Amino acid sequence: MATVTIKNVSKAFGDNVVLKEFNETFQEGEFVTLLGPSGCGKTTMLRIIAGFEKPTSGELYIDDQLVSGGKTFVPPEKRSIGMVFQSYAVWPHMNVFDNVAYPLTIQRVPKAKIKEQVEKVLEIVHLSQYAQRLPNQLSGGQQQRVALARALVAAPKLLLLDEPLSNLDAKLRESMRFEIKDIQKKLGITVVYVTHDQTEAMAMSDRIFLINRGVVQQCGTPEQIYNEPANQFVADFLGKVDFFKGEAANGRIVFPGMNGQSIAYDGPRTGKVEVAIRPENIYFAPDGALEGVLESQYYLGDVDDCRVRVGETLVRVIANGYEYKDLKDGQKVRMNVRSFMVFEDNGLLEQMLKIQT
Numbered sequence: 001m002a003t004v005t006i007k008n009v010s011k012a013f014g015d016n017v018v019l020k021e022f023n024e025t026f027q028e029g030e031f032v033t034l035l036g037p038s039g040c041g042k043t044t045m046l047r048i049i050a051g052f053e054k055p056t057s058g059e060l061y062i063d064d065q066l067v068s069g070g071k072t073f074v075p076p077e078k079r080s081i082g083m084v085f086q087s088y089a090v091w092p093h094m095n096v097f098d099n100v101a102y103p104l105t106i107q108r109v110p111k112a113k114i115k116e117q118v119e120k121v122l123e124i125v126h127l128s129q130y131a132q133r134l135p136n137q138l139s140g141g142q143q144q145r146v147a148l149a150r151a152l153v154a155a156p157k158l159l160l161l162d163e164p165l166s167n168l169d170a171k172l173r174e175s176m177r178f179e180i181k182d183i184q185k186k187l188g189i190t191v192v193y194v195t196h197d198q199t200e201a202m203a204m205s206d207r208i209f210l211i212n213r214g215v216v217q218q219c220g221t222p223e224q225i226y227n228e229p230a231n232q233f234v235a236d237f238l239g240k241v242d243f244f245k246g247e248a249a250n251g252r253i254v255f256p257g258m259n260g261q262s263i264a265y266d267g268p269r270t271g272k273v274e275v276a277i278r279p280e281n282i283y284f285a286p287d288g289a290l291e292g293v294l295e296s297q298y299y300l301g302d303v304d305d306c307r308v309r310v311g312e313t314l315v316r317v318i319a320n321g322y323e324y325k326d327l328k329d330g331q332k333v334r335m336n337v338r339s340f341m342v343f344e345d346n347g348l349l350e351q352m353l354k355i356q357t
């Protein structure tokens, strides 16, 4: 187990500043995810931690040891780190055992010790019975578990995972999430995980760092980031959200784009506001505050994804199926808002209100 301390780390490639003043400590045994859109700097941060890149400025510590910064640079092989990338990168000509044994073989670890370590780690990733197979005799998920086993075999203090599940199909991706999480718990290892997939990040992480254009927008538990997004980018990136322009006055927010219909608001703000509503927080109710015409419904099994026209605005409702069973397209409907967020003009969250109509 290890802590990682990142102090004022910035990274530029030429003029292109890809990370700006990253400051954070990842705790021992913590599962931390760097989340953000493609190109935001996630892989670069991971490579700096691994020692494949040097920061342009700032310092990086693993436990109390300075590993990058000033004149100090500890090379990757001396950092006691295991790493898995998006592509499986297992050697096709080596069987599973030899693939997993490789990091120990090049360290000239005694054969008996190698056997013991490899067997132990193959058991952890549920591949014991496949030790003699070649990678092309394995499924994608199994190959990725080989890569994981190889990253774990030298008992690293820190495991870095860069989009390890993106090449797997949806079902496998979901079950692998739990497996990785399970392994992490079992070993108590510190994990830094990179993904652009918000559900993956939500499901696995103790803490998420949401990055946009090289800047951490917010860090927190999945619940904090989802329920109290620091700004509009965060609200938009995690889960579904729609933004509506409104005017706050006299205990209500009026939506000009919805024929002047309004919802109750007891917050401090007056004048122009940006209201963000998650579609699962709108529900059909006969006495609802907003009235519109049901335009379409998409059956998704567990929920229905509906669009309701309110004036010139299309409002999205994720309904769980109970409250509206017999609604038909073209029908007038009323809706209430369970909770919403109010953002200031600069995009920052002003406040969030629960149970409002």
Ligand SMILES: Nc1ncnc2c1ncn2[C@@H]1O[C@H](COP(=O)(O)OP(=O)(O)O)[C@@H](O)[C@H]1O
Residues within 6 Å of the ligand: 013, 016, 018, 036, 037, 038, 039, 040, 041, 042, 043, 044, 045
């Ligand atoms: N070795 C490199 N040389 C120049 N630019 C790079 C290099 N590596 C990454 N970049 C640039 O840094 C930015 C962030 O890349 P990356 O960290 O790979 O993003 P992510 O993993 O979030 O998709 C991108 O604009 C990318 O083009």
Ligand SMILES: [Mg+2]
Residues within 6 Å of the ligand: 039, 042, 043, 044
């Ligand atoms: Mg990347």
